Amino acid sequence: MKFVTIDMASGSIRTGSVPQAYEGLGGRGLTSIMIDNEVPATCDPLGLENKLIIAPGFLSGTSLVNTSRLSIGAKSPLTGGIKESNVGGTIAADLAHLGITAIIVEGKPAHGGCHILKIDLAGNAELIDGTAYKGMRTYALVAKLKKTYGEKNSVTCIGPAGEFQLTAASIQTTDADGRPCRAAGRGGLGAVMGSKGLKAIIVAQGGKATDPLADPELFKAPAKRYAKAVKESSAELAQLGSAVLVAPINAVGAFPTCNAKFGQFEEIDKITGETMAEIIKQRGGKTTHKGCAQCIINCSNEYVDEDGKYVTSSLEYETIWSMGAMIGNADLDVIAKLDFLCDDIGLDTISTGVAIAVAMDAGYKPFGEGQAAVTMLEEVAEGTEFGKIIGNGPAAVGRHFNHARVPVVKGQSISAYDPRAIQGMAVTYATSPMGADHTAGWVVAENLQEFGGTLDRFSAQGQVETSRNSQLNMAAVDTVGICDFAQSGFGAPGGLANVCNMIAAKLGKPFSEEDWHALGIRILKAERAFNRKAGFTSKDDRLPKMFYEEPLPPHNKVVVISDKEMDQTFDF
Amino acid sequence: MKVHIRLFGTLGNKVPDHDPLKGFALEVPVRSTVEDLIEKLDIPQSKIGIVSINGQLVKVQKQLNDGDFIRVFQPIFGG
Known part of the structure; x- marks a missing residue:
């Protein structure tokens, strides 16, 4: 249990034990509570007072399956509020195996600069001059870093978008095959990393300093039950990945299309998960692939071109939507290319796709012109004036074109569920302290x-309560570091008690189901407190007008949750 | 009468003749329902999420007509 704190102003590194106030926390609980305590809420997100906190889940590094989840927290330059962006890959397990509870990046260099943070097998951290890597895209960067420092490292890094400090910039991290294709996409945290002059973090794999469990015997049986339930319910995800959702969500008319003008995409059959799987199979790619350490679901895939050559991994539901239906593009090969470019340039696929959709809606280019979208992404990488507007996300594009149809909350775009066709998602999008966030x-x-x-x-009936319960539960899930897709494990005999017992086994003291709920409330309270101090009010817990005023075909409904109901979501 | 059915997700894995991208056509008795069709294909009811006929969402008790295009989706999960 240790914190590694890097002061980017002086270049000094401190390694110390976890302060008592943060004991028993990991992942989102740790990042959000620390940010609320230690970051001035009114600070410049790209200034020296902001902190970038990188924390594996509380159960990362244990033998529990699907727990290589990392939370990255900071004040978001996209929303102006608190942010936790969650990502898989291998780094969470690698940090936990080194006994590292969090990396805290503070301050910023007075004169810019480009640095690499390297953590070796002994857990020693070192800041290295990274001038040679400046401006590199992530795939080339990772290849060069691995050549220099060895294959047995995970790499977490930013691309040009992060270096330009654009507010849709992601932090990319390597998957089980060492490719930077896993993204902490939301909230523009790549820009925060860029503002700190930090290009990449290299973490040695195979550490042997995992925090010991206080009661290993108590851990075993629930971990086994949990894994069994996950395995038994993962067939669909293994075969089609998250893209299994494309066809049914479109069928219910909730798939935002052409900047959320429609709830169904006419050319849906060209971009469903089933179509994707057939294309991958025919070309010799992988429909089932392990993307993250300790994963037993294998929801990832490897999309390949007509010659069987790697294009991207993993093509996901949200990206098929944002780079597909949302921009009217029915060409899966173009979607895959856009996904790769986002990973390579270091951009959130959701915010970037929606930014392109807003530009198309404003008349910049026609919907469906995939090649125009590719050009826009290349402009981001080049740093052109328009590229910077796209790279700053949909709200920036809306301001540029003076275009009002911008589907964002707190500056962050919605994802692939239209709130007019699924009212419960209206509550989550509007009230989450993160801005619009389906997860x-x-x-x-x-x-x-x-x-x-x-x-x-x-x-509207029952929606507020359902969203509240789900948000509180997810805050706790993101704290222990269980993958969203592995929540089927909660359905194992014993249910939530299994997870509570595993937490208790690590903590060395009882942890009840009430404690689980209290943890969720504690986190949401901290996040909302931070946002209040940053200037947010209940007026920020609203959707943009388009969702209240424009009926969505084919059901022709609008959002019916009243402001008063929205304000009851967090009545604590 | 003849109808066309397409099974999504993993539903079609064990159904012979089912093309994952196109589905397949089959003969069913007049006045058959979606439920009858699903039973004929030996798919457990618990694995059925939503059903649409010619693009419209329907309940499984819905009676089929000649030439209908039926789409059957699995329960969903996720994020």
Whole structure:
């Protein structure tokens, strides 16, 4: 249990034990509570007072499956509020194996600069001059770093977009095959890393200093039950990945199309998960692939071109939407190329796709022109004036064109569920302290009666309570570092008690289901407190007007959750 | 009468003749419902999420007509 703190102003590095106030925390709980405590809420997100906090989940590094999840936190330059961006790959497990609870990057160099942070197998951290890597795209960067420092390292890095400090910039991290294709995409944290003059973090793999469990026996049985339940329910994700969602969400009319003018995409059959899997199979790619350490689901894939050559990994539901239906593009090869470019340039695929959609909606280019989207991304990498506007996300594009149809909350774009067709997502998008974020409280299944949900998806009834419960639960899930897709493990015999017992086994003291709920409340309170101090009010917990005023075909509904109901989401 | 069915996700894995991209056509007795069709294909009801006929969402009790295009989706999960 140790913190590694890097002061980028002086270049000094401190390694110390975790302060008592943060004991028992990991992942989002740690990043959000620390930021609320230690970062001045009114600070410049790209200034010296902001901190970039990188923390594996509390259960990362244990034998529990699907726990290589990393939380990266800071004040967001995109939203102006608190941010936790979550990513898989291998780094979370690698840090935990070195006994590192968090890396804290503070200050900023007075005269810019480009640095690499390297953490070796003994857990020693060193700041290296990275001038030779300045301006590099992530794939070339990782190849060069691995050549210099060895294959057995995970690399977490930014591309040109992060160096330009653009607010849709991601932080990319390497997958199980060492490619920088896993993204902490949301909230522009790549810009924060860029502002600190930090190009990459290299973490040695194979550490032997994992925090010991206080009670290893208590851990074993629940971990086994949890893994069994995950394995038994992962067939669809293994076969099609998250893209399994494309066809059904379109079928229910909730797939935002052409900047959310429609809820269904006419050319959907060209971009479904089923189509993607057939293309990959025919070309000799991988439909099933392990992207993250300790994963037993294998929801990742490797998309290849007609010659069987690697294009990108992993092509996901959200990107197929943002670079597909949202911009009217039905060419999966172009979607895959755009996905690769975002990873390589270091951009959030969701914010960037929606930024392109807003530009197209404003008349800059016609919907469906995939090649125009490719050109826009290349402009981001080149740092042209328009490229910087795209790289700053949809709200910046809306301001540039004086265009009002911008589907963002707190400056961050919605994702692939239209809130007019799934009212529960309206609550999550509007009220999450993160800005619009589907992962903050995914209440899609609860809204679809055909899938066992009990709510009427076009009605406000029950939506606030459902979203609240989901958001509180996710805050705790993101703290322990369990993958979103592995939540099927909560359905194992024993349910939540299994997870609580594993936490207790690490903590060395009881941890009840009440403690789990209290943890979620503690985190949401800290995040909302930070946002209040930063200047947010209940007026920021609203969707843009388009969702209240423009009926969405084919169901022709608008968002019906009232402001008063929105304000009851966090009534604590 | 003849209808066309397409099974999404993993639903079609064990159904002979099912093309994952196109589905397949089959003969069903007049007045068959979606439920009858699913039973005929030996797919457990618990694996059925939403069903659409010619693009419109329907309940599984819905009666089929000659030439219908039926799409069947699995329950969803995720984020």
